[in-house]
Amino acid sequence: MSSIVPRRLGRVFRCLLLRSPLLSVVDGMLLGVVRHTSFRFCLDPTVEQQVVLSRHAGAARFAFNQCLGAVRSALTARKADPAVSVPWSGFDLINHFNRWKKTEDAGRVFTVDRAGTVVVGVTGLVWRSQVCQQVFEEAAVDCGRALAAWSDSRRGTRKGRRVGFPRFKKKATTGRSFRLRNKGSQGRRVSIRVGDNGCARSVALPGIGPVRVHDDTRRLRRMLGSGRARILFATISQRAGRWWVSLNVEAAELHPRMCHPTREVSDRGGWVGVDRGLSSFLVAATGGGREVARIVDPPKALAAGLGKQRRLARAVSRKVKGSSNRRAAVARLGRHHARVRSIRQHFLHQISTELVKTHDRLVLEDLNIAGMLRNRCLARAISDAGWAEFARMVTYKQAWRGGTVVLADRWYPSSQLCSHCGTRNSTLTLIDRVFRCECGHELDRDRNAAVNLAAWGEQHHLSQVREPEARAPVTNVRRREGTDLHASVGQPARMTRKPTPTRCTSVS
Numbered sequence: 001m002s003s004i005v006p007r008r009l010g011r012v013f014r015c016l017l018l019r020s021p022l023l024s025v026v027d028g029m030l031l032g033v034v035r036h037t038s039f040r041f042c043l044d045p046t047v048e049q050q051v052v053l054s055r056h057a058g059a060a061r062f063a064f065n066q067c068l069g070a071v072r073s074a075l076t077a078r079k080a081d082p083a084v085s086v087p088w089s090g091f092d093l094i095n096h097f098n099r100w101k102k103t104e105d106a107g108r109v110f111t112v113d114r115a116g117t118v119v120v121g122v123t124g125l126v127w128r129s130q131v132c133q134q135v136f137e138e139a140a141v142d143c144g145r146a147l148a149a150w151s152d153s154r155r156g157t158r159k160g161r162r163v164g165f166p167r168f169k170k171k172a173t174t175g176r177s178f179r180l181r182n183k184g185s186q187g188r189r190v191s192i193r194v195g196d197n198g199c200a201r202s203v204a205l206p207g208i209g210p211v212r213v214h215d216d217t218r219r220l221r222r223m224l225g226s227g228r229a230r231i232l233f234a235t236i237s238q239r240a241g242r243w244w245v246s247l248n249v250e251a252a253e254l255h256p257r258m259c260h261p262t263r264e265v266s267d268r269g270g271w272v273g274v275d276r277g278l279s280s281f282l283v284a285a286t287g288g289g290r291e292v293a294r295i296v297d298p299p300k301a302l303a304a305g306l307g308k309q310r311r312l313a314r315a316v317s318r319k320v321k322g323s324s325n326r327r328a329a330v331a332r333l334g335r336h337h338a339r340v341r342s343i344r345q346h347f348l349h350q351i352s353t354e355l356v357k358t359h360d361r362l363v364l365e366d367l368n369i370a371g372m373l374r375n376r377c378l379a380r381a382i383s384d385a386g387w388a389e390f391a392r393m394v395t396y397k398q399a400w401r402g403g404t405v406v407l408a409d410r411w412y413p414s415s416q417l418c419s420h421c422g423t424r425n426s427t428l429t430l431i432d433r434v435f436r437c438e439c440g441h442e443l444d445r446d447r448n449a450a451v452n453l454a455a456w457g458e459q460h461h462l463s464q465v466r467e468p469e470a471r472a473p474v475t476n477v478r479r480r481e482g483t484d485l486h487a488s489v490g491q492p493a494r495m496t497r498k499p500t501p502t503r504c505t506s507v508s
Helices: 009-021 046-082 090-100 133-155 218-225 305-320 324-358 380-384 386-399 445-463
Strands: 023-026 027-043 106-114 118-121 179-180 204-206 209-212 229-239 242-252 271-276 282-286 291-295 361-365 403-407 434-436 442-444
Touching: 046 090, 046 133, 046 179, 090 133, 090 305, 133 179, 133 291, 204 229, 204 242, 218 229, 218 242, 271 386, 271 445, 282 324, 282 445, 291 324, 291 445, 305 324, 324 386, 361 445, 380 386, 386 403, 403 445, 434 445, 442 445
Parallel strands: 271 361, 361 403
Antiparallel strands: 023 027, 027 242, 106 118, 179 229, 204 209, 229 242, 271 282, 282 291, 434 442
C-alpha cells in the first residue's frame, strides 16, 4: 500500500496514514471512513459453544434486570429522602453494577467450623468470570438508553409513539441477544476478528473464541484486510432457532466510480418519481412521462404462506401451555415467520439496490402507513408490501452513492392530478386504474402519479436537499480504546466515541 501513497505527503504523514484504520488509499486517492453498515452472518456453533452463547445472553438479561431494579429501588427511596441519588445514565449504571457484583448482596458463602461458629464469606457474583465483562456493561448501557427514551418521550422531545417505563426482561418471552465491543490497543490484535487462524468462514468473539459461520465472509475480509473497514461491535442474537451475528462496521466511502456524478443544486433535471402500490409494487417515471421501471409481481411472502401460518398457529393453540410440545410448535411457527421476513427483505434489497444504482435523484411519497393499516381490508397487503422498509433502504443506499432522496408532501395529490394539464380529479377511487382527464389525456394511474412526483421534485427540491451525511451529536457513556479517527496530524490523539448509524436527513 505504501507504494501508492504520494511522496509529497511527507514521511511522518505517510506513517500516520498507513497506521490509521480510519483512512484508506484506493488508486492514489484518500478515502475517509464516513459511513456505517452491518454484515449479518448465520453462525454454526458447536454444542459447547451454544451453551456459552446462551450463558452470555442470560448474563445480559440478568444485568439489565439488576440495573433496572436498582433504578426502581432508588426512585422509591427518593420519595422518602429527596437526597437519594438515582443511577440513570449508562455510565452510572455500569459503575453501580461493578460495585454491586462484588458485594455480599451478589453472593456469599456460609461456613460452619467444629465449634458451630458461622462465618459469612463474601464471594460476590461467583459466575461473573464465566462470561465476558463487556456483556454486563452493554446491558447497563441499554438500560440507560431505555430510561433516556422514556424521559425524552415524557418531555415531548422524542418522535414517535409514547414510550413507557422500561420493564424487566422475562426469560421465556425475551429474545436472546447480547453485544460485544471490538477492543484493541496499539500493537495488539483486535478482539473481534473475521477469518482468523486460516478459517475463512469464522468469527472470533471475545470470551467465546472462534465460531464458524454458514455464509461467505470474503467481502468483509477484503475490506478489513485493505484497511477500508473496521468492526466496531458485534451483536449476537438467536432468532428462529439459529444464532446470528451482526457486525457493525465503519467503512470507507464507495469508490467514486460506484457513486453518482455530482450535480449542481440549481439543476432541475434528472428527477424520477417512485409510486408505491399494491397491484404494482413500484412504478418509476421521469417528469417527461417516460416510464423507467415497473415491478408488477412482487413475491408477497405473507399471502403465499398464509395457509401454512394458520395451520401452525392452530397447532400452537391446541398444545398445553408450558409443555414441551407447545414450545416445539411455537418454534415451528417462529421459523415460518422468519422465512417470510427473509423473502420480503431479499426482494426489497434487490429492488432498492437496482433503483439507486440507475437513478441519482428520487422522489418518494410521505405515506401515512400507520393510518393506512387501520383499513382492515388492505392492512395485510400493505404490511406484506413493506413500503416503510423499502423507503428506509432507498434512503441510506442513495446516501452512500452520493444521490438525493426527497419526500413529497403528504397532502400532495399525486394520483388525482393530470400530468399533462394539471387538472385535479377529486372523484378518483381505488377501483379506477386508468386516469382520464377532461383534456383527453389518458394514462395508467400509477404511472401518472410517478410523473407528478417527478415534477414535484423538480419544483421543490431546493427546499429539501441537505447534506446527506449530516449526523447528530454523538454521546457515549464509556470511552473507547484507540486513537481518534479524525485527529489532526501532529496533534495528540483523543479518545473516540461510539458512532451512530449514518442518517440521510433528506428523508424523514
